[in-house]
Amino acid sequence: MTDFHISVLLQEAIAGLKVEKNKKYIDATLGGGGHAREILRLGGGVLGIDVDQEAIDYVRENLKSQISNLKLVRGNFRDIDRIARLNNFEEVAGIIFDLGVSSHQIDAPERGFSFQNEGPLDMRMDQELGVRALDLIKILTKDELNEIFNKFGEESRSWQISEAIVSARSVKEIKTTRELAKIVFKTAGESKKIFQALRIVVNDELNSIMDALPKALGLLEPKGRLAIISFHSLEDRIIKKHFLEFERKNMGRIITQKPIVPSDAEIALNKRARSAKLRIFERN
Numbered sequence: 001m002t003d004f005h006i007s008v009l010l011q012e013a014i015a016g017l018k019v020e021k022n023k024k025y026i027d028a029t030l031g032g033g034g035h036a037r038e039i040l041r042l043g044g045g046v047l048g049i050d051v052d053q054e055a056i057d058y059v060r061e062n063l064k065s066q067i068s069n070l071k072l073v074r075g076n077f078r079d080i081d082r083i084a085r086l087n088n089f090e091e092v093a094g095i096i097f098d099l100g101v102s103s104h105q106i107d108a109p110e111r112g113f114s115f116q117n118e119g120p121l122d123m124r125m126d127q128e129l130g131v132r133a134l135d136l137i138k139i140l141t142k143d144e145l146n147e148i149f150n151k152f153g154e155e156s157r158s159w160q161i162s163e164a165i166v167s168a169r170s171v172k173e174i175k176t177t178r179e180l181a182k183i184v185f186k187t188a189g190e191s192k193k194i195f196q197a198l199r200i201v202v203n204d205e206l207n208s209i210m211d212a213l214p215k216a217l218g219l220l221e222p223k224g225r226l227a228i229i230s231f232h233s234l235e236d237r238i239i240k241k242h243f244l245e246f247e248r249k250n251m252g253r254i255i256t257q258k259p260i261v262p263s264d265a266e267i268a269l270n271k272r273a274r275s276a277k278l279r280i281f282e283r284n
């Protein structure tokens with residue numbers, strides 16, 4: 001499924017879940033279905049969730065020969081408990097979260113995720129969300145922009161960038177990825193951190209993870225496992241903190257004292273894997 005997405009830490013995540021035949025698993029971030037397909041190959045049943053209708057449609061078409069063991073639901077993983085209940089996936093042997101965006105989302109210019117492709121400043125993973133990145137750029141105050149660039153982009157020049165945006169938008173509305181990238185470039189060079197911050201806010205990414213983790217743990221059967229792949233330090237910090245909290249409350253044990261990271265060979269094949277970290281937790 002390389003045209004839609006190259007799965008990151010595929011074997012490591014599947015090994016971490018200890019997939020067994022005829023057991024049930026939830027893939028909370030279906031994407032191109034790479035992890036789901038591997039679980040199905042090993043004989044597990046899968047409930048696949050994604051907020052993006054394009055991901056659901058792609059996997060429905062590509063895994064149609066396996067559809068008897070696969071349920072697909074468009075939804076947000078912050079509702080994982082409700083989605084699991086409605087689909088009879090309440091006591092599961094494992095749940096995987098592979099966070100962030102798929103290559104398909106990044107590469108599609110019309111989705112507006114990449115500063116390298118010209119497109120509308122959209123960045124919604126769920127096409128039904130009401131607020132796009134261009135709306136934030138239009139309505140947030142200088143202080144608010146500064147706060148999100150600082151907090152969610154960890155951008156040291158957030159104040160100068162916010163000033164440049166506010167000054168530019170008073171002349172002409174900023175509507176596209178390249179328009180924004182050009183403004184940021186003049187002040188700070190690359191706009192990766194600014195795009196990351198906007199994406200996190202548009203999709204309410206960090207709150208979704210915080211909501212989902214305790215719910216996911218509650219869906220696991222005894223000895224069931226949670227495998228989570230994250231791509232930046234803000235996400236990884238949340239996961240680490242939750243795992244420590246679960247362990248402190250005697251709900252299970254952390255399997256990965258240090259996160260599992262991709263091999264040099266994987267990074268050479270897929271640059272996007274560079275920042276990936278996999279953490280695994282086992283329920284009592």
Ligand SMILES: C[S@@+](CC[C@H](N)C(=O)[O-])C[C@H]1O[C@@H](n2cnc3c(N)ncnc32)[C@H](O)[C@@H]1O
Nearest residue numbers: 007029031032033034035050051052076077098
């Ligand atoms: C990195 S991709 C997953 C790739 C997949 N594991 C594979 O191997 O093909 C992440 C996917 O998670 C989805 N996603 C992100 N946040 C979500 C959320 N809160 N709820 C449901 N899906 C989400 C995105 O739309 C995207 O398709």
